[in-house]
Amino acid sequence: MSILNVEHLSHGFGDRAIFDDVSFRLLKGEHIGLIGANGEGKSTFMNIITGKLEPDAGKVEWSKRVRVGYLDQHSVLEPTDTIRDALKKAFSYLFDLEQEMNEYYMKMGDASEDEVTAMLEEVGTIQDILEHNDFYIIDSKVEEAARGLGLADIGLDRKVDELSGGQRTKVLLTKLLLEKPDILLLDEPTNYLDAEHIAWLKRYLTEYENAFILISHDIPFLTEVINLIYNMENLKLDRYSCSYDEFLKIREARKQQIEAAYKRQQQEIADLKDFVARNKARISTRNMAMSRQKKIG
Numbered sequence: 001m002s003i004l005n006v007e008h009l010s011h012g013f014g015d016r017a018i019f020d021d022v023s024f025r026l027l028k029g030e031h032i033g034l035i036g037a038n039g040e041g042k043s044t045f046m047n048i049i050t051g052k053l054e055p056d057a058g059k060v061e062w063s064k065r066v067r068v069g070y071l072d073q074h075s076v077l078e079p080t081d082t083i084r085d086a087l088k089k090a091f092s093y094l095f096d097l098e099q100e101m102n103e104y105y106m107k108m109g110d111a112s113e114d115e116v117t118a119m120l121e122e123v124g125t126i127q128d129i130l131e132h133n134d135f136y137i138i139d140s141k142v143e144e145a146a147r148g149l150g151l152a153d154i155g156l157d158r159k160v161d162e163l164s165g166g167q168r169t170k171v172l173l174t175k176l177l178l179e180k181p182d183i184l185l186l187d188e189p190t191n192y193l194d195a196e197h198i199a200w201l202k203r204y205l206t207e208y209e210n211a212f213i214l215i216s217h218d219i220p221f222l223t224e225v226i227n228l229i230y231n232m233e234n235l236k237l238d239r240y241s242c243s244y245d246e247f248l249k250i251r252e253a254r255k256q257q258i259e260a261a262y263k264r265q266q267q268e269i270a271d272l273k274d275f276v277a278r279n280k281a282r283i284s285t286r287n288m289a290m291s292r293q294k295k296i297g
Helices: 042-049 083-110 113-132 135-148 165-179 195-206 219-225 244-279 283-295
Strands: 002-013 016-027 031-036 057-062 068-070 183-187 211-215 228-233 236-240
Touching (some): 031 219, 068 165, 083 165
Parallel strands (some): 031 228, 183 211
C-alpha cells in the first residue's frame, strides 16, 4: 500500500537546480535511508513532502488519514510543561477518546434503551482503540522511552524551559517516537545522543512496524536500520533495494562504466579529428574527410 507518491518533482534556488523530474514512492513498512552529499537536497526534499516548501513543479500526494511525524527541531514545546507532561502529549488523541467515552457514560442515565445500546457500541469501539494503543500503561511507556534516550537522567519533572537546545531535541524525538505515526521523517536523529542512547534508538527503529525516511551521517547507524536506499545525486533520486555496502559497489561500477564510455567517446573524436587532418587535403579522400568532419561538428 502506497503512503506517499511524489511525481515529476523539480525544484531549485535561483539559478541552481536541486531536483529535475524526480519521482518517489513510499510503501507501508519501508525503512528508507535518504542519502547523498551535502547540498544535494535531502533536507529540501523533506521540507517539500511535509509542505513546508512548495516545489517549482510536480505533485506530492499522501494517502488519506495517514499520520506523519517529522522531527523538526524548530517545533515549540510548552515552556511550563515538565518533560513528563510534554511526552504524555504524544497520546493526546487517546486522552480525547477517553474523555469522549466518559461523556457517553454520563449520558446513559437519561437515555432510552436504544440510545444506550448505540452508545455502548461506541464505547466498545473506543475501548478497543485504547487497549490496542496501550492507553492504560502510558506512564510505563513514557518512562521506558525516556530512559532509552537519556531523558530519565535529566529528570522527568524538570521544566522544559530549563533545558538546553540538545535536551529539547531529545524531548521532541522521544515524543515523536511515542506518537508512533504511520510514517516517521527523521533528519539526523542521533545528534545529541551518546552511544548508549543511539543503540536504543537503533533497536527501536529496527523493530518499528511502520514506515520511516531517515537522513543520517552516522553510516553504521543508518545501515543497520534501513531496508531501502534512495540516493540523491546529479538532480536525481535513485532507488536501491540493497544494503549500503552493496549500494557503494553498484555506484562505483556505474561510475567506472560512465568514465569508460566517456574515454571511448573522446578517443573516437580524437581518431576522427586525426583522420580529417590527414585526409582533408587529398582529392581522393576529401569528400570522405568532409563527411567525417561533420560528425564531430
